[in-house]
Amino acid sequence: MSKGTLFDKVWDAHTVGTLPSGQTQLFIGLHLIHEVTSPQAFAMLIERGLSVSFPERTIATVDHIVPTEDQTRPYADSLAEEMMQALEKNCQENGITFYNVGSGSQGIVHVIAPEQGLTQPGMTIACGDSHTSTHGAFGAIAFGIGTSQVRDVLASQTLSLSKLKVRKIEVNGALKPGVYAKDVILHIIRKLGVKGGVGYAHEFAGTTFEQMNMEERMTVCNMAIEGGARCGYVNPDQVTYDYLRGRDFAPKGDDWDKAIAWWNNIRSDADAIYDDVIVFDAADIAPTVTWGITPGQGIAVDESVPTQDGIAEDERASAEEAYRYMDLAPGQPIQGTKVDVCFVGSCTNGRISDLREAAKFAKGRHVANGVKAFIVPGSERVKKQAEAEGLHDIFLTAGFEWREAGCSMCLAMNPDKLQGRQLSASSSNRNFKGRQGSSSGRTLLMSPAMVVAAAVTGQVTDVRELI
Structure with a gap:
């Protein structure tokens, strides 16, 4: 309890x-x-x-x-x-x-x-x-x-x-270059499965999350639902308070000090009892990409699509369906898979820090021939900030389209849709069949940096090679 x-x-x-x-x-x-x-x-x-x-x-x-x-x-x-x-x-x-x-x-x-x-x-x-x-x-x-x-x-x-059980998911250590919050949550879902969190609230703890900025923490909590959890959270700390201070609806004056006292008080106690605790090492996490039709079907970019003998028996039918739908063969390296569309955006990875990181890898490079690549800011404020920093110029010079704010291709309830069997490298959160607007379209989930790496090479590429 x-x-x-x-x-x-x-x-x-x-x-x-x-x-x-x-x-x-x-x-x-x-x-x-x-x-x-x-x-x-x-x-x-x-x-x-x-x-x-x-x-x-x-x-x-x-x-x-x-x-x-x-x-x-x-x-x-x-x-x-x-x-x-x-x-x-x-x-x-x-x-x-x-x-x-x-x-x-x-x-x-x-x-x-x-x-x-x-x-x-x-x-x-x-x-x-x-x-x-x-x-x-x-x-x-x-x-x-x-x-x-x-x-x-x-x-x-x-x-x-109904009240949930609470599972503490601890990740400790520094992330290696080229590894991002998106990789952390894809790794966790890969290990625990898409149903692993059913009936739980996930508390994300440990030094890795403590070192993350607020937007990185949002990426992780955003996809807690993809691992079956009803909600996910990180205890508030100085990083949280520094982010909130001065924002439109944040408490002001004396109310700010009272709020900090209350926020510190609601943090999980040092001796809190959890229903389950799972620990991961940040050193074990690599740039991650999904190969299948659930967010749990993910691998490190330098790994191959798993073969049936490497998959749990109760997940083999889903793997067979994924091989067929994705046109990927068991044992095939994921790196080098050709992409048609590259999308940076969504509630998972459409914030200013995501666009800054994506721009680092777009600068001085160009979108590969035959690839459609576009950047969709998560809000009008993000768009304005990105333009003030000149990020849009970097993207446009590199051959990316620069769009207005919205959900865009993540759910594709708008004109941004895959066509036919197109394969998308996407910074969004779901790779379900037909998710990005085409009933036969295919989606590989990855970090914004990995999406840009795919855009400029025309194929799934280990972003660490571009660092």
């Missing part, structure tokens, strides 16, 4: 009561909404004659359907325009703050909330989007929820949830 962990402290602080089902009714401090999962939820409220209880605790933006090239309204996609109009109407009628395109603060929901200081330690956060776990990087407990739960939060500011 977990005791003295941040998860327990935050859960207990937000418990409204215990329901007859045995579930906890949990107060939600911040509710983030976007255009895809909110229209039906608002419609359900109207059907029941309910209103939004705490509009000041709800923040909206548009990200999934927004085009990253031509943003002229009405959008060419009539369904996208319909979703946009519904969100605009629902926010206006309910007094909800909406960061629309052109506001200067629009972007991917899991990018804009942290950069504005909306995401803070000790909060409970919910959003109708799988990757809400991102916000756990701040020491928040953040859940992706379904449409009916979006309705529940709008109506009551609470969720009914």
